[in-house]
Amino acid sequence: MLHVIAVCQIRDGGRGQGYYLRKIAEGKTPAEARRALKRRLSNVVYWIMKRDQRNHLAQAA
Template identity: 90%
Template structure:
């Protein structure tokens, strides 16, 4: 008989704890920003260009369409962030 507080079963973990499936996506964050990034990603995938090339490359790497779209949205968020930081630096430089 065990007096510990740990699990009393010796079965292996299932689901994302066993690393057989990815952990669930975080649903927190800015919903409006996520919606805008989703629209941009879908338009870029549909209309061609660098976004579509990136999406197709992720598909070729073996990612599912959802995973490839998520990767494109992450890349777009990085681009938007860099633009915002650059604009802030330019604004501060002009104010000085």
């Protein structure tokens, strides 16, 4: 799923595309830049899941 999100962000513009283009400008290959974007996306998903878990635990208490 992260691959699909990354490809859509690269194609459609926005922050994902800007990040990808910055990595290309740093000398990364397109595959390396795409991998870096996927890693960034996975970090965002992880932190959202952590936040949701904290909120759920706080509501349960």
